[in-house]
Amino acid sequence: MFGLPSVRLGRPFGIPLEIDASWLFVFFLVAATLTTSYFPAAVPDEGPLVYTVLGLLTSIVFFGSLVLHELAHSLVARAGGLSVSRVTLFVFGGVSQLDDEPSSPGREFLMALAGPATSLVLAGLFWGASVFAAAAGGSGLLLVPLEYLAVINGSLAIFNLLPGFPLDGGRILRSILWALTGDQLKATKWASRSGQAIGTMLIAVAVFGVLGGNFDLVWLAVMGWFISSLAAGAYRQQMTRSRLADVPISTIMSTPAVLAPADLSLEEMGHTYFLAGRHTRYPVVQDGHVIGLIDVERANDVPREQWPMTTVAEVASRNLEGAVATPTVSVESVLSRLEPGGPGAVLVVEDGRLAGIVTRSDVIRFIMDIARERPLS
């Protein structure tokens, strides 16, 4: 995130947990604030070493709570059939990266609720522990951190429940609007508008706070700006997806498909197709039938000096499964096949003959056209 390096911490429940370098900044900020001002004010007359150890331990438990919040989202998402690529801690907290969006409002609702619910449970547990410790006559060195952790987890739950996308509360709002209207795009539009409004409100509160001398609130302004821009992006992304679901692949396919004859040598293939053409992948035909796909990587696997005596048919991938589609299916339905590691191209076949070809570059060009023609309103 933000182009900074991230460190893999482990795989709790099989979900990769990463820490972004930007997170270290917040960790030390929290630890330093606790050590130098919060704890010395709340539990006076202790040595600096005591405050430092207490500050570090409390910060670690706080960030552990954040991880539990994110893991709750991820585990509920996974139970609902979504795959979770990783959980990342970064400067604004945590984020669960999903490979896909929830398929129904009910799933989105549960997934979004899981995080704040976990934070509320943690707040309750820390609060209960502090009450218990107080009754048992525990020292302030134990009570104050427990109370702090109860308050911080409670605040985390409440902040995340603000009803603006992409906050958890915004996802909850979207799922409810989605269930009521049956229209995911419209629900996203309103939830992200609400997110933009909340972002702007946070910035306004911060500005008034700073004018009144409370400089800690600058942080709130940065947060507000971040929420606001994510909200705008979320709607654009949703709109693109919904456009892709409406458009048949025949609209964006390259046609007529440029074909590579099976007996062509790799040498000629390189000069006339890869260097001169606009694609890096071509269907290979023999006797009028598509027999495979040839791409630059496969050609490069063959040593250069053998290119003149190697035919395209010899190196072409013969696995056409998943590479063929009819012209009427939507662009969205073939997206996963165009991801790296898949066939990389979709051959559009109509009545047994090749009507065109769709590659990643066709989709990217189309998405850029949508972005130009419809700015966020």
Ligand SMILES: [Zn+2]
């Ligand atoms: Zn959350």
